[in-house]
Amino acid sequence: MSVLFLVNVLNFYDRLVLGAVLEPLRREFLLSDTQLGAMVTLFTLVFALAGMPAGGIADRRGRRGLLATGIAVWAGLTGLTALATSYTMLLVTRLGVGIGEAVCTPAATSWIGDAVPPTRRSRAMAWFMMAVPVGGFLSFSVGGPVAQAYGWRIAMAVAAAPALLLVPAVLWLREPGRAYEAADEPVTWRPPPGFWWIAASGATVNFALWAFSTFLPAMLTRYHGLSVGTAGLWMGTGSGVSGIAGALAAGALGDRAKSKLRLTAGIMLLAAVPMWMALRVKPGGAALAVVLAMSSYGLMQMYYGLVYASLHDRVPPEARGRAMSMYLLVTYLGGASWGPVATGRLSDWLARSSGLTGEAARAAGLHGAMYVVPGLAVVLAGILWNAERQGKPRAGASRYW
DSSP states (O other): OHHHHHHHHHHHHHHHHHHHTHHHHHHHHTOOHHHHHHHHHHHHHHHHHHHHHHHHHHHHSOHHHHHHHHHHHHHHHHHHGGGOOSHHHHHHHHHHHHHHHTTHHHHHHHHHHHHSOGGGHHHHHHHHHTHHHHHHHHHHHHHHHHHHHHOHHHHHHHHHTTHHHHHHHHHHOOOOOOSSOOOSSOOOOOOOTTHHHHHHHHHHHHHHHHHHHHHHHHHHHHHHOOOHHHHHHHHHHHHHHHHHHHHHHHHHHHTTOSOHHHHHHHHHHHHHHHHHHHHTSOTTOHHHHHHHHHHHHHHHHHHHHHHHHHHHHHSOGGGHHHHHHHHHHHHIIIIITHHHHHHHHHHHHHHHHSSOOHHHHHHHHHHHHTTHHHHHHHHHHHHHHHHHHTOSOOTTOOOOO
16 A cells, blocks of 8 residues: 555656646746646546556556556656657647556556455545645645756656656555456446446546646746745645645545545535635735635545545446546546646636736736636535435446446
């Protein structure tokens, strides 16, 4: 579990480090917020599509070699980003990162599903997904200051370096025994009750969180006047502390909750409040805005441990890799892919409509666009409530989907 956790930390470190260097990239390549968001969107589209075959391989073949290969690909392409000389090359390297990272969640969660009994699965998934805030902490608290001191290219190279240790560590692991005999040919399954609502919830939460992680450091720089290094450090520390607290809370509550999905719905509704309050803070009040925004982030991070465990509880062992891949396909094609680019497009439109010019317009536009985050938290609560209403599988019902 420790090695899988570290793999997921690097997964999210390399995924989110782009947000820490967004402002230097914008200035060097003269990019709009729409173009910046499009880099993240390209990554998520490729990630979603590549995840389907990765999930099938995870169900039928060895997960260890698959995971090691994925790490080598995504870290290598993250490092190659440091050599980019054009916007096109930036897009191409992010595409490669998406292909490599697509194997991580299907392979690792399938591994955990076989290794951990249902009574401890919420806690195990919460610990695994604690890598999101830890990876975010490293992305911003390391990436931002390194970019300010040595340039964004060095920050990208530093993000790739841990793979040199993790690839051998993964190859050294021993896989757990499967709860079924892996077949050479894929089996057709029917979706368990509530699956599509759960998948829709993933699209919604990832739309909101990708917009949050991509643009909050830039908003702190433009709207509240922080430096790139300070914004990265505050973002990394805040997301790390609050995200870890949220993951631990999800693990503690999830295995005892009568309904994981209903509990998550209430938490998401609560999460909307501090984020809305953060956006009401006047320019110059960065410290208060960060505290409020990170409170919301910590609550929203509870989603993963609770919902991933609920999904694995409903899916038979022989389909967990494909179930997670299908969930991620809907999540990323339906939500995460569009979060950054739609928020960036909205930011550009609001900037043009603000009546301001230059950096003042860019600041006002991005600040206004960030209201999508609390709005979607409310929508997410309703989706999860409907997922719970679909009910659990009936006794004797087919598990195939």
